[in-house]
Amino acid sequence: MILINVSNISKTYHTPTKEVIALDDLNFTINEGEILGIVGTSGCGKSTLLNILTNLEKSDRGSITSSKSIVIGYMMQNDALLPWLNVYDNAILGLKLKKITTKDNLAYVDNLLKKYGLYEFKNEYPNSLSGGMRQRVALIRTLAIRPNILLLDEPFSKLDIDSRITISDDVYKIIKELGITTVLISHDIAESISLSDRIIVLTKRPGKIKNIYEVNINEETIPSKRRNSEYFLELYQTIWGDIDHVS
């Protein structure tokens, strides 16, 4: 079932000296419950697309329609934890800003903290946590508002390779368990294949859709295992060939 329909989205940026076409007539759907990967070289308009999806920017043309009201959970490469708030207050930030700190929601945050091994750290401040733990707090903050669509903007790119793979396993399990529709923006093809059900490859600027691939790896296995499948390598090479590499 289609959750979001993106049709004919275009966006041009204006500067005093030139016009830059960031996105050129994008058409795609986001299906309910899927993890949709979007890959492309830097500057292909991935971030612009996310800004339009989150309503931070308006597109010049086209429309985004959804089949039901959506609550967006947004996670980026910078965990954006507030250093003056402890883990708990960071985790409930979204609830506070949306003014929905109900007993139910707070209990849900407690559960998430316990589940992801952060409950005993809830009074700690972010600067005393490891990169992986910080990113997990950011994830709990994102999940606390019970989003029905997750937008992940290069969420692991600042982590070292080890925590990157563990965290992406964790995040994958959580997303699949909760069944949240997810858009994963990444320049890392391997990461995108290991997590996504479907992948959209964007061309270099102006961003257009080059190809869309179904990722036919057994959904049950976790990303670190998915990386071992033969199909993974095959798809990796196909997408690698698709991408306009900046030399």
Place this chain on the structure above:
Amino acid sequence: MSPEQKKYLANIRKKDLLVKFAQIFLLVTFIISWELLARYEIIDSFIFSSPSEIIKTLINLYNDNNLFKHIYTTSIEVIIAFSASLIIGFLIALLFYIFPLIKRILDPFITMINSLPKVALGPLIIIWMGANVKSIIFMALLINLIVTIITIHNGMLATDADKIKLFKVLGASKKDMITKLIIPSAKNEIISALKLDISMSLIGVIMGEFLSCKQGIGYLILYGTQVFNLSLVMCGIFILLLLSFIFYESINILDKKLAKSTIQPLD
């Protein structure tokens, strides 16, 4: 604790001690040589005064019930100028942050006023506001306000763009954005503004007192110069040194208190 750790800590303590000792040594040497040079008439104690003369003057001021009157006057003026600058400066910085266009329009004027030597406005201020406390506070505000505005405004502008984005996606209201993100992010700059503000206020108040007043440390110094009582002048300067130290340290203590309640990132 391992022996290495102990050695390391002992080393740190040794260095700290050395620094403290050197500081006290410098100060004491300075005071003693000044006193000796004056006593053996190598320097003219009428012009340069001497530590013992300064202490005598201090005691006389105290006995005449004048010492605390002057200190009180100057302190109150500094505190008023400091608080006014902080409140007004903060509000203007906030206004500039919320309406950047206003900042852009006013920018050249702010730069002009900021680079103008404020003391040149002294005579005008006295004519406009009279030779009273109002002129002194106004002079101090002229000196400290713009720096306060610029420092706090810059702190607000330095807010992490990703965090602003996060707040927007989470549907934060303008008020939440300001109170829960922009102001806490600017905390360090607000503290720097406090530190700048307190020293600028003292400068401004003394400058104001030089122009128009009947009491205060500035008056003491000016009066001392007029009657050529250089010990009184030195005494005033000595009190000013102490006052500025106390003011500055109070801000430092406040800073440490705040740092404890809101932990900053290591980087």
